[in-house]
Amino acid sequence: MAHDTTEKIRSHAEHDFLKRKRSAEMRHQLTSFAIMIFLTLIAFTMVAAGFSTYLIVPIILLLAGVQVVLQLYHFMHLSNxxxxxxxxxxxxxxxxxxxxxxxxxxxxxx
Amino acid sequence: MDLNKRYTPQSWPDHPETATLEGKNKFIGFWLLLAAETVTFASLFATYLALKDRGPSGMEFTSSGLFELPLVFAMTMILLTSSLTSVYAIHHMKNHNFKAMQAWLGITVLLGVVFLGLEIYEFNHYVHLGFGYTNSAFSAAFYTLVGTHGAHVLFGLSWFIALMIRNSKRGLNTYNAPKFYLAALYWHFIDVVWVFIFTVVYLMGAIS
Missing domain, CATH: 1.20.5 (Single alpha-helices involved in coiled-coils or other helix-helix interfaces)
Structure with missing residues (x-):
């Protein structure tokens, strides 16, 4: 059957290790989130501050690219x-x- | 298999979303869909960029005078935060904590509803100004691009709600774990598209 898996019961040590690993991963996710918020703030601030168009456009496109890479590789686990x-x-x-x-x-x- | 099989945090697989063959197939198939969706949105973005600020001569609406950045900023923050709350939901799914997962999904849905409400308010506001779908080539391209994203948000919300209700009494097992995982992936993808919408449509629109 397509759903069948071999069931494996983890020992307490294994279980605690996995839990800690996941908590550490979650902290990394929070860091990525903070970076994304920061990049968004920079993009909006630059436009609100009214810098030259030729300066703003490449920079906000680059910021969008970085933010998308963070989403794909961290939030969507593409690096796993x-x-x-x-x-x-x-x-x-x-x-x-x-x-x-x-x-x-x-x-x-x- | 038994759909109501009970797992404990100790017996829960490390990667429950791909623990079964069906889960693996869904995972591959869903990413293929996301790749295709990337191309769909690219064609809408390309159309928008080509038709931006164009239309019949004498049209009064251009992107620089129309968009309201404070509203867009609020929408961006809300959607970005909802992306994080769905990460929390999947974190608890992997720890086999069904209640915490449902709670975080609930918060995600709530934020998504607020986002959608703000988008409807925004569109309604523009239409009342006279910037309707048939106003110009620019307006048609704008509403098609941002509206398609809004339709994805609506679909994502319905998906989350359907999963939460259907599995509320079942708990987590390897049958529904891929479903929750993929719904969360879809939600992140919606945020990915929004990053380009707020950058290309709103920010680049406001400065031109």
């Missing part, structure tokens, strides 16, 4: 073991996405 195939899917998707945006924007601008 067993994510090779799904990372391949996502990068293919991002590649096609990039080409799509590039094509439509250049058609209009030129």
């Amino acid at each position: 073991k067993g994510h090779g195939m799904v990372a391949f899917f996502m990068f293919s998707g991002i590649f096609v996405a990039f080409i799509t945006v590039l094509a439509l924007v250049t058609i209009v601008w030129w």
Whole structure:
């Protein structure tokens, strides 16, 4: 049956170790969250402060990119073991996405 | 298998979402969907960028005068926080703490509802200003892009609520663990798309 798994009862030591590992992971997630909030604040502040457009646009796009990497690799666990195939899917998707945006924007601008 | 099989934190698998073959298949299939969704949103973003501030001559609405950044900032913070609360939900799922998971999912849903309410308020506000869907090429591209994201939020909320209600008496097992895990992945993806919406549509719109 597709649902069947071999059941393994962990010892107390193993269990405590896993629990501690997960708590440590959760603290890392909180750090990522703090960074994301900080990046968002920078982006909004820069626009509110009214810097030059040519300065703001590349920087906020870069900040968005960093934030998305944090979401994908930390919140969505893309960096974990067993994510090779799904990372391949996502990068293919991002590649096609990039080409799509590039094509439509250049058609209009030129 | 027995859908009502009981697990304890000691017997709960380390990766319950991929402990079964069905879970593994769902995991792969769902990421393939997310990759396809990336392309869907890319085409909507590309359309928006191509049609931004364009329309019939004499149109009065452009992105720089229209968008209200304080509202967008609040929406961004709410959605980002809801992404974190769903991380907490999955953290408790992995520790086999069903009640804590349900509670964090409840908070996630609440934040999502607030986000959706603010988006409806925003759209309603624009329509009352006269910036309707058929106002210009710009308005159609804007509502299609941001509206598609809003539809994803609505779907994600319905998904969470359906899972919470359907499994409320069942507890956690390897049958429903993949379902909760994938719903949370979907919710993070919605936040990923919003990061680009607030950057490309609202922030870049406000400065042009």
